[in-house]
């Protein structure tokens with residue numbers, strides 16, 4: 025095989041590896057943090073289940089078309105991604121020209137790292153920045169969307185290298201969370217508080233695994249449908 029062909033095969037391999045890693049880990053990490061936050065904030069969990077009960081009831085499962093009505097659930101996921109952005113360091117951008125950032129001279133061609141975790145906890149933008157308050161995305165920050173328009177909130181990064189899976193990732197995360205909360209009551213094994221310590225790495229994983237007990241909330245026929 026010629027060098028050029030090898031390079032093409034290698035690029036394809038990298039592309040699919042990126043796509044698979046980018047898709048699976050980020051979504052499961054986001055959902056794990058969202059569930060952990062909810063288990064430590066049972067009032068928020070109950071409120072989300074109430075919203076699901078109002079819009080879906082107990083006779084059927086959640087459908088994709090329900091998601092647009094679940095504004096509180098959307099706010100929960102936004103707030104979970106604010107506190108725990110799956111990729112806390114956005115590493116892809118290079119400065120195209122000389123610039124000054126906070127008084128520091130940055131020459132053209134410098135690889136820039138955005139610390140999304142830190143940006144998302146800036147106290148000049150977010151009141152009580154380390155608290156889990158989904159309501160902020162329905163009130164003070166209701167105009168903050170996930171697609172990188174607000175540089176204060178970029179869970180999928182921003183600009184040309186924004187996550188290409190933003191719509192799909194959000195849809196899957198919302199539908200999975202809605203289905204879990206609608207179909208099951210969630211508890212921790214000994215009613216303990218979930219350990220929220222973060223591990224090290226490019227992905228913001230939990231330091232310890234999350235253990236959840238699920239018990240059905242609906243009649244058996246709904247799950248079998």
Ligand code: HEM
Pocket residue numbers: 042043046047048050051054105109110111113114115116179180181184185186187188189190192193194197
């Ligand atoms: C909740 C789910 C997700 C979150 C929070 C997320 C977040 C991110 C972030 C922050 C980046 C930019 C990383 C950087 O700047 O270094 C990124 C890149 C990427 N994401 Fe996602 N993502 C999610 C789901 C997905 C899904 C479902 C797919 C594919 C179907 C996907 C595919 C990718 C790919 C291929 C890149 C690299 C883009 C590039 O190199 O230009 N992601 N993602």
